[in-house]
Amino acid sequence: MSFETTTDKVTNRFRDDELRGVEKCIRRIVRANDVQSRALAKQIGLTAPQLITLKAIAALGEVTTTVLSAHIDLSAATVITILDNLEARQLVERYRSRNDRRVVHTRLTPEGAALLTRAPEPMGDAFARRFADLSPERRSQLILALTAIADMMAPGEGPPKDTLPH
Amino acid sequence: MSFETTTDKVTNRFRDDELRGVEKCIRRIVRANDVQSRALAKQIGLTAPQLITLKAIAALGEVTTTVLSAHIDLSAATVITILDNLEARQLVERYRSRNDRRVVHTRLTPEGAALLTRAPEPMGDAFARRFADLSPERRSQLILALTAIADMMAPGEGPPKDTLPH
DNA sequence: GTATTTTAGTTATAGTTATAACTATTAGAT
DNA sequence: ATCTAATAGTTATAACTATAACTAAAATAC
Numbered sequence: 001m002s003f004e005t006t007t008d009k010v011t012n013r014f015r016d017d018e019l020r021g022v023e024k025c026i027r028r029i030v031r032a033n034d035v036q037s038r039a040l041a042k043q044i045g046l047t048a049p050q051l052i053t054l055k056a057i058a059a060l061g062e063v064t065t066t067v068l069s070a071h072i073d074l075s076a077a078t079v080i081t082i083l084d085n086l087e088a089r090q091l092v093e094r095y096r097s098r099n100d101r102r103v104v105h106t107r108l109t110p111e112g113a114a115l116l117t118r119a120p121e122p123m124g125d126a127f128a129r130r131f132a133d134l135s136p137e138r139r140s141q142l143i144l145a146l147t148a149i150a151d152m153m154a155p156g157e158g159p160p161k162d163t164l165p166h
Numbered sequence: 167m168s169f170e171t172t173t174d175k176v177t178n179r180f181r182d183d184e185l186r187g188v189e190k191c192i193r194r195i196v197r198a199n200d201v202q203s204r205a206l207a208k209q210i211g212l213t214a215p216q217l218i219t220l221k222a223i224a225a226l227g228e229v230t231t232t233v234l235s236a237h238i239d240l241s242a243a244t245v246i247t248i249l250d251n252l253e254a255r256q257l258v259e260r261y262r263s264r265n266d267r268r269v270v271h272t273r274l275t276p277e278g279a280a281l282l283t284r285a286p287e288p289m290g291d292a293f294a295r296r297f298a299d300l301s302p303e304r305r306s307q308l309i310l311a312l313t314a315i316a317d318m319m320a321p322g323e324g325p326p327k328d329t330l331p332h
Numbered sequence: 333g334t335a336t337t338t339t340a341g342t343t344a345t346a347g348t349t350a351t352a353a354c355t356a357t358t359a360g361a362t
Numbered sequence: 363a364t365c366t367a368a369t370a371g372t373t374a375t376a377a378c379t380a381t382a383a384c385t386a387a388a389a390t391a392c
Contacts, residue, residue: 018305019287019294023218025312026289027239030196032319034379037348049348052189065371073193075350080372082348102357102370121185123192123319128185130318139184145311146191152296153198153289200349200378207377215378231341241380246342248378268340268387 022149036124044115048122049074053082054108057092058116062105064097091115188315202290210281214288215240219248220274223258224282228271230263257281 037048046054049072056072057063065083069076083106086092091112097103108116121128131139203214212220215238222238223229231249235242249272252258257278263269274282287294297305 018309019289019297021309022297022312023289024239025309025316026195026199027218028316028320029192029312030199031239031379032316033192033196034348035381036319038380041347047348052193066369073190073197076371077351077373078349100358100370104371123185123189126321127318130321131185131188142311142315143184143187143191145308146188146195146315149308149312150191150194150198152293153202154194155292155296197349201351204350204377213378232339240378242341243343243381244379266340266388270341 033123036127039124040120040122044119046115046119049078050082050086051119051122053079054086054091054112054116054119055122057106057108058113062107064103064105066103068106086112199289202293205290206286206288210285212281212285215244216248216252217285217288219245220252220257220278220282221285221288223272223274224279228273230269230271232269234272252278 033048040051041047044051052072053068053074056068060067060071063071065076065079069079072079074082083092083094087094089111090109092106093109094104094106097105131142134142199214206217207213210217218238219234219240222234226233226237229237231242231245234249235245238245240248249258249260253260255277256275258272259275260270260272263271297308300308
């Protein structure tokens with residue numbers, strides 16, 4: 001039934017092992033992410049996604065839910081859950097646009113801005129330190145590799161697109 | 167108050183941008199992972215962690231919960247939730263060890279084994295194809311990079327340890 | 333040999349997340 | 363002008379996950 005040569009089989013097995021290796025790394029990364037987020041929540045009362053959202057709002061200014069969602073790579077529904085939470089703690093404010101009453105803008109409150117000044121890194125200060133200690137070449141190498149993996153896992157949502165209006 | 171030179175500031179800003187880039191990749195990866203897992207659940211009725219667990223049991227034979235937990239990088243509590251689910255569907259069986267009645271072994275049922283023969287890749291067949299299409303050099307480059315990131319994010323649980331009994 | 337500590341597993345709990353279904357509003361077509 | 367389609371946001375739902383507290387069993391100390 002199979003017309004594979006021995007070499008094919010060996011090659012396939014290698015590739016399979018490699019795929020298992022990738023899977024394992026991804027699961028370690030996902031879990032580390034989760035654990036770090038919980039540690040962050042204990043430390044400052046915000047989980048990683050919450051902190052990332054707050055930082056994104058600080059960076060983007062008065063921002064709509066959809067734009068925010070695209071920027072931080074969370075579904076709109078998730079962003080709303082997070083914003084509900086942040087608003088309840090008065091770290092952000094929301095209001096409907098007067099031009100288009102479907103859209104909702106979010107902005108930082110003074111409390112939110114103040115919290116950001118004393119917030120640690122979302123991925124953890126330890127990770128940030130380790131990463132900063134790498135050589136510039138190594139850092140960009142890792143970022144390129146991560147980006148390539150992310151692009152392969154979530155195609156289409158990847159880079160800024162090379163087929164934009166020209 | 168600050169004794170940073172202009173060059174320091176520029177360097178720090180670069181590093182900060184890089185860190186944001188890493189964060190963004192990680193979030194894209196985590197989300198793609200989640201989305202893929204849900205797609206898998208629709209396709210074969212098992213989420214990615216469930217399928218990975220099943221595959222690990224197939225690979226390891228009769229395996230204890232703790233060993234399984236370490237192998238697939240999920241907390242023991244999570245593994246138990248998954249095993250409860252798989253056992254309820256009769257894909258695996260569990261039984262207590264006779265030697266040590268604390269430990270519980272898990273093994274595949276024929277149904278579980280049968281399901282595995284027609285199961286797709288946990289990370290998605292599309293990803294597996296894209297990855298397999300890369301050059302061998304590129305593949306190992308990416309794996310090395312992912313491993314490095316995982317090690318930085320979850321230190322101590324990393325590689326097999328170079329300080330084992332010699 | 334009994335008491336303490338360690339180990340394996342389990343349960344309870346609380347939080348994050350995405351999908352799907354829904355509402356409200358605006359833009360577009362005829 | 364009205365009817366349809368698209369867009370922004372929201373809500374309901376269901377699943378996964380880790381931590382913490384707990385039980386049971388075995389190993390170790392004295």
